[in-house]
Amino acid sequence: SSADLNKVLTFTQKHYAKPNPQMYGIAKGKNIIVIHLESFQQFLINYRLDGKEVTPFLNSLYNDKSTYSFANFFNQVGQGKTSDAENMLETSIYGLPQGSLFSALGTDNTFQGAPAILNQQKNYTSAVFHGNKGSFWNRNSVYKNLGYQNFFDASYFNTASNNLTEYGLKDKLLFHDSVKYLERLQQPFYAKFITVSNHFPYTIDQKNTDFKAADTGDSSVDNYFVTAHYLDQAVKEFFDYLKKSGLYDNSMIVLYGDHYGISNSRNLKLAPLLGKSASTWTDFDNAQLQRVPFMIHIPGQKNGGIQQQYGGEIDVLPTILHLAGVDTSSYIQFGTDLFSKKHDQVVAFRNENFVTPNYTVVDGNIYDNKTGLQITHPTSALAAKLKAEGNKVNNELSLSDSLNNKNLLRFYIPNGFIPVNPQNYNYKNGFG
Numbered sequence: 334s335s336a337d338l339n340k341v342l343t344f345t346q347k348h349y350a351k352p353n354p355q356m357y358g359i360a361k362g363k364n365i366i367v368i369h370l371e372s373f374q375q376f377l378i379n380y381r382l383d384g385k386e387v388t389p390f391l392n393s394l395y396n397d398k399s400t401y402s403f404a405n406f407f408n409q410v411g412q413g414k415t416s417d418a419e420n421m422l423e424t425s426i427y428g429l430p431q432g433s434l435f436s437a438l439g440t441d442n443t444f445q446g447a448p449a450i451l452n453q454q455k456n457y458t459s460a461v462f463h464g465n466k467g468s469f470w471n472r473n474s475v476y477k478n479l480g481y482q483n484f485f486d487a488s489y490f491n492t493a494s495n496n497l498t499e500y501g502l503k504d505k506l507l508f509h510d511s512v513k514y515l516e517r518l519q520q521p522f523y524a525k526f527i528t529v530s531n532h533f534p535y536t537i538d539q540k541n542t543d544f545k546a547a548d549t550g551d552s553s554v555d556n557y558f559v560t561a562h563y564l565d566q567a568v569k570e571f572f573d574y575l576k577k578s579g580l581y582d583n584s585m586i587v588l589y590g591d592h593y594g595i596s597n598s599r600n601l602k603l604a605p606l607l608g609k610s611a612s613t614w615t616d617f618d619n620a621q622l623q624r625v626p627f628m629i630h631i632p633g634q635k636n637g638g639i640q641q642q643y644g645g646e647i648d649v650l651p652t653i654l655h656l657a658g659v660d661t662s663s664y665i666q667f668g669t670d671l672f673s674k675k676h677d678q679v680v681a682f683r684n685e686n687f688v689t690p691n692y693t694v695v696d697g698n699i700y701d702n703k704t705g706l707q708i709t710h711p712t713s714a715l716a717a718k719l720k721a722e723g724n725k726v727n728n729e730l731s732l733s734d735s736l737n738n739k740n741l742l743r744f745y746i747p748n749g750f751i752p753v754n755p756q757n758y759n760y761k762n763g764f765g
């Protein structure tokens with residue numbers, strides 16, 4: 334109803350953070366290439382296993398002045414995992430408390446997301462590349478509702494069995510075999526690559542395992558480093574293709590990790606590799622490990638570097654749109670531009686726990702980020718502050734749920750936005 338919609342609008346309009354003028358439009362007219370790093374956690378960045386860098390190429394990007402690299406960026410997914418991450422990045426609206434929004438509501442709901450906005454505002458074409466079936470996570474339907482013009486799923490690639498791992502085409506092949514399609518897209522384009530090789534249980538054939546596994550006694554933890562290394566090499570090869578094709582210089586490349594690769598229960602095996610002990614491991618450590626990479630690489634930029642502000646997946650869309658020079662003030666978005674002075678640094682997890690630059694709140698327990706210790710007797714000022722932040726988190730998540738469950742966007746047309754007609758798009762689907 335319009336009362337429900339108004340509640341959402343009242344929140345998002347007040348929450349809106351206007352762009353930082355120094356950053357607004359710095360990537361105007363550039364291609365936007367989004368690389369989804371499957372199950373990739375931030376702790377891998379600059380990490381050495383037995384003295385050897387696991388992801389040397391991503392490390393070099395992270396440490397490069399042409400990259401805005403975020404040290405305190407968190408995944409915010411729920412059970413929808415990859416699909417929740419995609420949903421947040423495309424729309425700046427949360428996933429559902431249970432299940433996957435893509436699967437549950439993706440066929441019928443109205444979306445106002447990145448491909449349509451960029452197409453309508455800045456004449457971008459759009460494409461997704463993914464080496465699994467188009468029906469996985471209901472992407473076929475959702476992408477049409479988002480206004481994606483092209484979806485190159487497994488049916489476009491050679492999916493002979495030795496080209497695959499458990500979740501589809503090997504990443505090196507995905508990138509290599511996509512370039513011929515990418516080169517033919519009209520520029521500027523918005524293109525997303527969803528990798529799959531670094532997915533649980535982290536298995537890959539002998540030929541691609543030139544990195545020595547860890548030795549924790551849990552094979553998925555041990556091999557996580559092997560497939561992460563493979564993914565790193567795949568991304569490096571893709572950058573080489575981009576340079577060779579000439580696309581690199583006119584592109585902004587955005588990289589993000591979608592969610593954890595090592596689950597909370599397995600973190601106990603991981604702990605010693607992070608210089609910690611399983612016996613003192615807490616919910617605080619689990620929450621802090623929800624960091625994933627977020628990097629915005631803009632060739633030619635010299636003012637990048639490591640950003641300390643706290644944020645998460647919900648914040649990506651307004652950030653990217655502002656860099657592309659798109660005004661976001663009329664869209665319903667729950668995140669805020671990471672570069673804005675008004676950026677909201679309270680990071681909500683889907684289960685209502687949250688992290689701020691100084692504190693972590695899990696199941697109502699407060700932890701001090703500096704010491705990692707629980708604060709059992711907070712001052713009344715601190716208790717009140719965190720209570721207010723917790724209330725904001727709950728309110729935000731429930732407004733997002735109301736928006737999704739009641740499909741409220743069908744009643745809202747942002748200024749200058751033309752509703753997407755999914756029937757304009759037709760993709761093949763399956764294995765070729």
Ligand code: GP9
Nearest residue numbers: 413414415416465469500
């Ligand atoms: C499959 C892939 C994996 O297409 O994106 O999804 P996940 O299991 O990580 O949610």
Ligand code: MN
Nearest residue numbers: 372414415591
């Ligand atoms: Mn995933």
